[in-house]
Amino acid sequence: MHQRRRITVRYYNLFFHPLAKTPGPLLARMSTIPSFYHACKGDRHVWIWQKFQIYGDTFRATPNQVLFNNTRTYADIHGYRAEIACSSFYTAWKRDKDDDTMINVTDTALHMRKRKLVQLIELLCEGSDPDTWSASRNMATWAVSSSREDMLQFLLNAIDPETKQPAFSKRNELEAETRSLLLAGTDTSSLTITALFFYLSQYPRVLAKATAEVRSVFSSADEIVLGTALSSCKYLRACIDETLRMSHPAPSELPRQILAGGAEIDGHTYPARTEVGCAAWSMGRDESMYGDVNKYRPERWIPSADPDWEAEVRALKKSFHPFSMGRMNCTGQRLAVLELMLVSARTIWATDFRLAPGFSNGEGSPGMGWGQRLRGVYVYKDAYLTLKDGPVLQFKPRAL
Numbered sequence: 001m002h003q004r005r006r007i008t009v010r011y012y013n014l015f016f017h018p019l020a021k022t023p024g025p026l027l028a029r030m031s032t033i034p035s036f037y038h039a040c041k042g043d044r045h046v047w048i049w050q051k052f053q054i055y056g057d058t059f060r061a062t063p064n065q066v067l068f069n070n071t072r073t074y075a076d077i078h079g080y081r082a083e084i085a086c087s088s089f090y091t092a093w094k095r096d097k098d099d100d101t102m103i104n105v106t107d108t109a110l111h112m113r114k115r116k117l118v119q120l121i122e123l124l125c126e127g128s129d130p131d132t133w134s135a136s137r138n139m140a141t142w143a144v145s146s147s148r149e150d151m152l153q154f155l156l157n158a159i160d161p162e163t164k165q166p167a168f169s170k171r172n173e174l175e176a177e178t179r180s181l182l183l184a185g186t187d188t189s190s191l192t193i194t195a196l197f198f199y200l201s202q203y204p205r206v207l208a209k210a211t212a213e214v215r216s217v218f219s220s221a222d223e224i225v226l227g228t229a230l231s232s233c234k235y236l237r238a239c240i241d242e243t244l245r246m247s248h249p250a251p252s253e254l255p256r257q258i259l260a261g262g263a264e265i266d267g268h269t270y271p272a273r274t275e276v277g278c279a280a281w282s283m284g285r286d287e288s289m290y291g292d293v294n295k296y297r298p299e300r301w302i303p304s305a306d307p308d309w310e311a312e313v314r315a316l317k318k319s320f321h322p323f324s325m326g327r328m329n330c331t332g333q334r335l336a337v338l339e340l341m342l343v344s345a346r347t348i349w350a351t352d353f354r355l356a357p358g359f360s361n362g363e364g365s366p367g368m369g370w371g372q373r374l375r376g377v378y379v380y381k382d383a384y385l386t387l388k389d390g391p392v393l394q395f396k397p398r399a400l
């Protein structure tokens, strides 16, 4: 009986489903098995990229899911649109039915309310432009200062603007939101810093440029604090963008669901309940945008006096969304960039480092299969949090 039902559903998915005409692998159009298999294997981001090479910039990844690989659809999906909300995938992060946090609620109104309450991260960074720094703060001492102005303190002090009462008066709410911030902020920054050091160690030319920049701006490691001097390190900042392009910590799609009434994406109408998304690992490898996609080239992010080049860089930046966009964009993005700049600048200023001889952990290799064959490209697993190994580096104090 079950077997017959399963066959009927697969037959329906293939021939009569509203997405029946959307291209994709035969098995993926019938069932969720291929997507689930690659999710278990940790290479779903690479599988998605492979399918874009075969089917073009739109394909059906499961019977009910369509993925896109162009910048037009990114804004269509993630911009502030009433008819697209986050998908039920996010509820998988719930520990129990009362565990409602900013990152696991799917109801748009509730999400916006939670988000308002956790605006603490904005307070850390002041100002609205991700490239504008707050007042100078020495994080090393600031986080443990006598008034204990750390993230937990901000959560504890947060006031609900509607009730004027403490936003997190219940212990379980405070714990849940703290956990969700840790989840959102730890693995993402850790993968990015790891990949950044991988690429710097693989590309001595880039490392030499970043080192020259940091060492010419600062005359001691203690000077490296948040402020205008650090924000003047444009090359280092470009290295971070280039790392996020090639090795984004959320490499597969951030799934969204179309609500009642359907939605138009890239000129096509998709019905209610269709899941849609764009995957960062593939978007960063879009040859029509970046050309030499497998080359770590921070210069692509730096404007020059040449007006054509300037326009090209502006277009690239406009279509690059490592922190997403719209009502679910990363509330920690300024903090993340500050943290990455601080850690990398201090390390580069104080030490010389290189790949440890004989170690190639984290590097692609011909035996790893399509999409992961290239040496000099960082490979990692996507297990919703990322699993990584390497690079193995050797450090020594810089020669003064």
Ligand code: HEM
Residues within 6 Å of the ligand: 102, 103, 115, 121, 180, 181, 182, 184, 185, 186, 188, 189, 192, 244, 249, 250, 254, 322, 323, 324, 327, 328, 329, 330, 331, 332, 333, 335, 336
């Ligand atoms: C390189 C580091 C980081 C990257 C690339 C990154 C990227 C992202 C992206 C793409 C999203 C959207 C997720 C989605 O739509 O499902 C997001 C959401 C979020 N991020 Fe980050 N993130 C980083 C670091 C951080 C840090 C350090 C924090 C805070 C401590 C943080 C807090 C959050 C929160 C709370 C959300 C959920 C926002 C919402 O649902 O309204 N992130 N991040």
